[in-house]
Amino acid sequence: MIFRIKSLQLGVFIFCFMQFSVTCYAQKRPNVLVIISDDQGIGDFGFMGNKTVKSPNLDRLAKESAVFEKLVVAPACSPTRSSIMTGRNHLLAGVWGVGARNNLLRDEHLIPEYFKDAGYHTGYFGKRDGVYNHEKQIWDWGCDEASHVTGYKHKDAVSITQTGNVQRKGWTVDVDVDNSLDFIKRQGDNSWWCTTAFILPHLPWIPDERFAKPYRDAGHSKTLADFYGCVTQMDDAVGRLLKGLDDLGQLDNTIVLFLSDNGPTYKDMSDIDIKSRNILDLKGQKSTVWENGIVVPFMVRWPKKIVPGIRKQFATVEDILPTLIDLAALKQTLPDQLPFDGISLKPALMDENAASIDRQVLRVAISGKGAAGTYAGFRGIVNNPKEVSIEEQHLVLRGERYKYHNFADGNTALYDIIRDPTESIDISTQYLEINKLFEMELEKQYAKILNSERVFRMPIVKIRDVNGQGYNKVYGAMAEKAFGVNEILKFNNLKGFSAKGDNASYTISVEKAGEYKIQIFGENFSNESDWEIEYNEKRYSYSILNRNEMIFNMVQFDKPGLQTFSLKVNNNMAGLAMPVVEQLNFIYTKFN
Structure with a gap:
């Protein structure tokens, strides 16, 4: 009897110890906070040597972090952000530009999937680029909660969420911080991954006046003052985010990463303004592959684990996901995972004298x-x-x-x-x-x-009988092929169709076969023009045409799957304003 009691007591002790050990392990796992700024060049930081811009919170973060001063990114936002999320060259992920060329392929795996698979709670708040493909949103890629700003509205913006669009009040950077901290606060003792992706200091440069005024008072041009005001406002948001973490007692158990997505843009800036920003006198800017377009500082803070200081090892944006997997001790692979193009920077983070890996990136x-x-x-x-x-x-x-x-x-x-x-x-x-x-x-x-046949292709939109986020809307610039003089405008619009025979073909994925009405919006549609849609050797004429809209009724998509149709003009329109096709909406009207 005594033996049984002691055995029972021992069993209870072992069970409790194991439970305690599991709990301690869960609590010891680091949280992860990724902070991304938008169009902030390598010279737009105080800690990088800019004596004019005020970025005290980022300067302090740099002192507490391992800093790679020249992380190699892509020359624009969508490509860089897709590489952050996939650990892959953005071209292999399908992204070869912005707007219609932001074609993140559906078979990619994103960061939140790896963390969710490990039991983390996952949140993403801010800019949407690099984390969606039309109907597939980041919550379909392993994110528990998300809120995306639409476009570049810096105040009172509309956010896209799992439950629909939400009208926000206040500055977008503050909304992103509020949403991030609210998510983090509700996690309690659960480990979490969170990304706060700002749209500052991207154009338009419209900061809160209290951040721009000191620069104007110092004698700087309005353009430069507005830009620096955006940087300082974003820096203030970073400070509030980190203070919020500290107030929750989670700052020291959180790996904090910060980077910008690409180099600067100098729109409407004078040579004096540019000189103030381009402190390293680098060539190029955003969208170019000169150094000023593709290198940015990258910070990693993890108290008592990573010793602060400069890291001179070669690092690229593709390295971020493999590094986080390594630091957080996550599983290295997911089912059907495509190979990473980056490597883990953990050796360099843990040892500033670690050897650099000899490699090159395209x-x-x-x-x-x-x-x-x-x-x-x-x-x-x-x-x-x-x-x-x-x-x-x-x-x-x-x-x-x-x-x-x-x-x-x-x-x-x-x-x-x-x-x-x-x-x-x-x-x-x-x-x-x-x-x-x-x-x-x-x-x-x-x-x-x-x-690989994954690059230089336009997105294929899914068409079905029920509308929904990302379904049934094709932008004009998503043409698979175009013949005649043409030009993409504002990233998503297609300008052309000025001569007889000019046409653009589009490939769609039909989920529900049947009869559809195709509503085309744009500019400069003329009553003197003769437009048609051709599909499966059938030709459809428009039923309604005015300057900004065409409607084609009863277009029959006979079967599901990938289908290609063309939009064509059958007469010359010399002397008329060149038409611009903005978007094509598909409205299901009848089952075959």
């Missing part, structure tokens, strides 16, 4: 000369993705020391970016062997990306 110009789809009169449409050549683009292969440029005019150059960070002295003829190695590696990486 980057592509996003817009302007040298961007895919800007050749032969086209601006943004790629008719034959498999045939987009190296020769027509501005590509770079960026390594730790050397950087190889392939220009769209056929020239190439090699720079030593440690000795020559301004990319001013071409050393290709002095280092022929290195130049050749980089040329070959660029060709190899580009061939891998092109042969």
